[in-house]
Amino acid sequence: PVREGEPLVEPVTGMAFVPVPAGEFVMGSTEEQVDAALAMCNANGKCERVWFEREVPQHTVYLDEYWIGQTEVTNAQFQQFTEAGGYGTERYWSADGWQARSTEDWTSPRCLDDDNFNGPDQPVVCVSWYEAEAYTAWLSEVSGMAIRLPTEAEWEKAARGTDGRTFPWGSDF
Numbered sequence: 001p002v003r004e005g006e007p008l009v010e011p012v013t014g015m016a017f018v019p020v021p022a023g024e025f026v027m028g029s030t031e032e033q034v035d036a037a038l039a040m041c042n043a044n045g046k047c048e049r050v051w052f053e054r055e056v057p058q059h060t061v062y063l064d065e066y067w068i069g070q071t072e073v074t075n076a077q078f079q080q081f082t083e084a085g086g087y088g089t090e091r092y093w094s095a096d097g098w099q100a101r102s103t104e105d106w107t108s109p110r111c112l113d114d115d116n117f118n119g120p121d122q123p124v125v126c127v128s129w130y131e132a133e134a135y136t137a138w139l140s141e142v143s144g145m146a147i148r149l150p151t152e153a154e155w156e157k158a159a160r161g162t163d164g165r166t167f168p169w170g171s172d173f
Contacts, residue, residue, distance in 0.1 A: 008067060010139065010143050011143060013073075013080055014077070015069055015070075015071075015073065015139075016069070017069055017070065018067065018068060018069075019066070020154070020157060022064045022065040023062065024060050024061065024162075025060070025061060025156075026058055026162075027058070027060070027061045027156050028056060028058040028059055030058050031056060033055070033058075033166070034049070034056060036166075038051075040173050063153060066154055068155075071123075073135065074123060075122055076121065078109065078127070079120075081135045082109075084142070086134060086138045087101065087106060087108065092137040092138045093130065093134045094133060097128075097131075097133055097134055101131070101134075109125065109131070111126035133149055136149055
């Protein structure tokens with residue numbers, strides 16, 4: 001049993017899941033917000049407006065309650081999937097994912113040899129959507145919990161909140 005306000009902890013990896021309450025939120029961005037995001041991005045590199053244009057128009061979305069990981073999946077958590085043979089077990093992969101894994105010869109995340117990204121408590125990076133999907137299929141099987149990737153709307157509501165923030169922590173980069 002989970003007490004209100006406490007995360008649900010998945011028993012295999014120790015991932016904590018938190019509830020996101022049902023309700024409406026504003027999804028997407030205004031033209032002004034796209035301009036601001038482009039300017040912020042260009043201050044840190046070379047960016048293109050087309051990268052942000054899918055955010056328009058801003059619109060209201062209603063979502064039922066759902067649960068989402070309190071933090072990103074860590075390298076240590078993802079490593080359990082790898083060590084359990086996840087890359088070689090076809091049942092965890094969609095047909096397209098298995099084909100991509102086979103074509104690209106994926107056997108682990110691509111940044112594991114880079115010390116900037118491979119600390120055990122750092123978020124796993126350099127994995128495709130297919131690898132993330134396979135990880136959730138594996139985690140569902142071994143934990144007995146129904147775990148999947150969030151939809152775009154679920155991710156945005158959890159990351160931005162319901163008060164119009166640009167980032168989870170506010171609107172400043």
